[in-house]
Amino acid sequence: QGNFQKGMELSNKSLEIHLKVFGEDHPAVASCYQQLGNLFYDLGNTSQALTNYMKSYEIRKKHFGELSTAIALSYNSLAIVHQKMNKYKEAFEYYNKCLNIHLALVGENHLDTSLAYLNLGLLQKSQSNYDKALEYLLKAYQIRSSILGESHLATMTCKNKIGNLYEEL
Numbered sequence: 001q002g003n004f005q006k007g008m009e010l011s012n013k014s015l016e017i018h019l020k021v022f023g024e025d026h027p028a029v030a031s032c033y034q035q036l037g038n039l040f041y042d043l044g045n046t047s048q049a050l051t052n053y054m055k056s057y058e059i060r061k062k063h064f065g066e067l068s069t070a071i072a073l074s075y076n077s078l079a080i081v082h083q084k085m086n087k088y089k090e091a092f093e094y095y096n097k098c099l100n101i102h103l104a105l106v107g108e109n110h111l112d113t114s115l116a117y118l119n120l121g122l123l124q125k126s127q128s129n130y131d132k133a134l135e136y137l138l139k140a141y142q143i144r145s146s147i148l149g150e151s152h153l154a155t156m157t158c159k160n161k162i163g164n165l166y167e168e169l
Helices: 004-022 027-042 046-064 069-084 088-105 111-126 130-148 153-168
Strands: none
Touching: 004 027, 027 046, 027 069, 046 069, 069 088, 069 111, 088 111, 111 130, 111 153, 130 153
């Protein structure tokens, strides 16, 4: 609804309650930090977004280890904020870690894997690495079309990104 102030108030209250009930190192607290990171990112405060995403990651790592969907989510969020900060090397490393977790847990033909490829493709495109961008985007598209079909919105979004890349070329 765009009411970030109210969202921030409620998210901070939720974090406060979760900290009292569960303590500092609980997965539910990690989710609160993730949500705060999302809000700060939406507000353009990448520094605070990064701080909250890192807190969430550290808690999740303690509870789930490196090979979990929760860690993949953290890596994706960290990649997005690093990309926004024009720290492309770090963004690539986090996106790649996210991809590797998805490949290990759910395999190549899964929507989570497709999203990781899509994000890597868009990152490569933003740096004018068009060959690599096309490779990732095509993988994302192939996965989505095989799972969702050609006419699904998510598949068409991928196809559109590929079209935009060709247009730039």
